[in-house]
Amino acid sequence: MAITYNPIDIRGVAAEPVIEEVLFENNTINKSLVTFEDDVKAETIFTEASATATMQQFTCGLPTSNGDLSSFDAVVTPKKVMFYQEFCPDDLRFSRFKQSMNPSAWNDLSSEFERIVIGGIYAKRIALSAERNFWIGATTATLSSIAGLTPGAANTSISAEEQAMSASALGADGQFDGLITRVLYNDSRASGVAGLGERLKVVGTTITSANIKAEYDKVYEAIPAEVLESGEMPTIYAPYSHRQFIATYNNNVANFKDAFLVDGETYTFNGVKIEFVPIPENVILCARKTHLFWVTDLASDINMMKMDYIANNRQDMFLKNIMSIGAHVANQKFNVLYVG
Amino acid sequence: MAKYQLKEGVVLKPYGVNSRVDNSNLTDTMAELLIKKGRASKEDFIIKNKKQKKWQ
Numbered sequence: 574m575a576i577t578y579n580p581i582d583i584r585g586v587a588a589e590p591v592i593e594e595v596l597f598e599n600n601t602i603n604k605s606l607v608t609f610e611d612d613v614k615a616e617t618i619f620t621e622a623s624a625t626a627t628m629q630q631f632t633c634g635l636p637t638s639n640g641d642l643s644s645f646d647a648v649v650t651p652k653k654v655m656f657y658q659e660f661c662p663d664d665l666r667f668s669r670f671k672q673s674m675n676p677s678a679w680n681d682l683s684s685e686f687e688r689i690v691i692g693g694i695y696a697k698r699i700a701l702s703a704e705r706n707f708w709i710g711a712t713t714a715t716l717s718s719i720a721g722l723t724p725g726a727a728n729t730s731i732s733a734e735e736q737a738m739s740a741s742a743l744g745a746d747g748q749f750d751g752l753i754t755r756v757l758y759n760d761s762r763a764s765g766v767a768g769l770g771e772r773l774k775v776v777g778t779t780i781t782s783a784n785i786k787a788e789y790d791k792v793y794e795a796i797p798a799e800v801l802e803s804g805e806m807p808t809i810y811a812p813y814s815h816r817q818f819i820a821t822y823n824n825n826v827a828n829f830k831d832a833f834l835v836d837g838e839t840y841t842f843n844g845v846k847i848e849f850v851p852i853p854e855n856v857i858l859c860a861r862k863t864h865l866f867w868v869t870d871l872a873s874d875i876n877m878m879k880m881d882y883i884a885n886n887r888q889d890m891f892l893k894n895i896m897s898i899g900a901h902v903a904n905q906k907f908n909v910l911y912v913g
Numbered sequence: 914m915a916k917y918q919l920k921e922g923v924v925l926k927p928y929g930v931n932s933r934v935d936n937s938n939l940t941d942t943m944a945e946l947l948i949k950k951g952r953a954s955k956e957d958f959i960i961k962n963k964k965q966k967k968w969q
Contacts (some may be wrong), residue, residue: 665948724942737943741925744933779950812929854929913950 576660576856576877580668591855599700601707606808607752607850607865609902611872619647619761619866619903632670647761651868652749656699661889662686672738681888685888691880691892699894700875701747705851707900711743718767719758728774728878731757734912735774742853752865752900756910761902772907773797780855782821786832788911789842792859795909796845798859809847810858814848816840855913864908868899917944918959927952 600606612616625641662681665671670683719739722731735757743754750759760767775795780788792809800807819833819840833842840847845859852858874896883891902908918936919925925934927947934943934953947953 705931720940731941733946737934737946738928738932740927740938740940740943741934779952814929851931853932856928 576664576900578664582667588726592763599697599704599875600848601704601867602700602872604848606810606850606862606865608863609872610866610868611870613649613651613868613897613899614870616648616650617868619649619901620644621647621761621903626907634834636837643763645763645765647765647864647901647903649899649901651870651895651897653895654748655896656702656892656894658695658892659883660888660892663888675723680900682890687880691878695892696876696878699878703875703896703898706745706748706751708751708850708852709743709753710745710747710900711739711754712747712750713744715750715754715758716740716744719754722758722769729769731769731911732774732776734776735910738853738856738912742856749899752902753856753858753910755900755902756858756905756908759902759905761905765828770902770910772908772910773906775857775911777855777857777910777911779913780815780818782818782825785815785818785822786828788913789832789857790860792909793843793845796859796868797907800907805861805863806859807845807859809842809845810850810852810860811847812852812854812856813849814854815847819847857911858908859911860902861904862906864902864904866901866903868897868901870897914961915939921956922929923957925953925957935956938950960962 576688589642622644623641624643625627626866629637629639630650662683665683665686666674667683670686673683674680691901695746716739719731719736722736724731724733724736726732729775739757743757745751755761756772759770762768762771773795775791777788777791778784780844789809796807819835821827823830823833823835833840833847875894877894880890883889917939919934919939923935925947926932927934927950934947944953946954946962948958
């Protein structure tokens with residue numbers, strides 16, 4: 574793809590900053606919002622174990638085995654993906670960027686362009702694309718499977734809301750199943766057969782600043798008590814808009830102020846931390862961070878971009894980024910998925 | 914045959930800016946759900962009446 578640029582032939586002085594578009598931060602990686610399982614070249618096995626202990630009456634004679642010890646493996650293979658573009662640096666020869674080109678007609682690569690557009694905006698876009706696909710990616714095959722499920726009220730059935738959300742908001746670049754898709758539909762179970770996820774389903778509504786507390790109450794009440802009582806606290810993963818809804822809710826003098834506590838960049842609801850991630854509106858996921866996995870070969874691949882001449886006898890260049898990426902959800906029956 | 918069809922040019926975004934519902938992914942269940950939740954109005958759709966005339 575050529576550089577799309579409408580330059581003005583540089584005559585005087587160009588203002589120092591090149592104004593960059595405003596982009597979200599990739600907080601999933603920057604703040605490690607999920608568990609990173611790296612060094613996975615092709616496959617990784619996740620094992621889940623559970624047990625049932627049954628007390629029984631003592632007997633002097635032959636005892637009866639009672640209870641259950643069980644475990645199963647789930648194999649996750651990250652998808653290898655790439656970002657690739659070609660461009661001709663000579664397209665910038667008449668622009669402001671010529672000021673940062675080295676002398677000689679051989680040199681037409683602008684260090685300013687490289688720093689701001691390639692190493693800055695484009696690299697950020699790659700990181701954001703990876704993050705977006707990690708959360709909401711879905712293959713057409715999985716979307717079709719979800720659409721084929723019969724909706725119902727029970728937790729063992731998909732809700733009409735989940736189906737509508739899946740059809741309209743999941744997919745992204747369609748290379749692999751992201752986290753929300755895996756929560757809804759996966760083969761991470763003892764049978765290994767793909768089917769509806771075992772998440773705890775909460776049917777919601779359209780979330781606004783007026784009803785945000787009531788809707789978060791539904792999520793909080795659906796968290797299994799043992800998740801709150803033992804070890805690591807879960808995290809509420811919410812869409813970006815909820816930061817504004819929470820501020821508006823808290824600014825209303827009539828509202829109870831201790832539900833949503835804000836301390837700098839830390840948001841909590843009833844003591845459960847809230848993190849804002851690129852998931853669809855009216856969707857909330859509540860799970861322990863250790864139940865959610867970003868599976869990859871090397872997490873820092875996201876920052877590795879190769880740029881070089883396409884061939885020794887050519888002056889046009891390529892940009893290439895390669896990474897492997899996959900999502901996995903463990904301990905499904907302890908994770909709450911709210912869809913309105 | 915589907916009961917609901919979006920009028921020409923109508924695209925719904927019921928789950929935020931990155932969501933999209935057009936006639937390629939619309940189902941009757943989805944249309945009824947979106948109307949019920951207030952994320953679409955009946956005016957967005959061409960609603961086909963399934964009632965058959967009784968012939969004597």
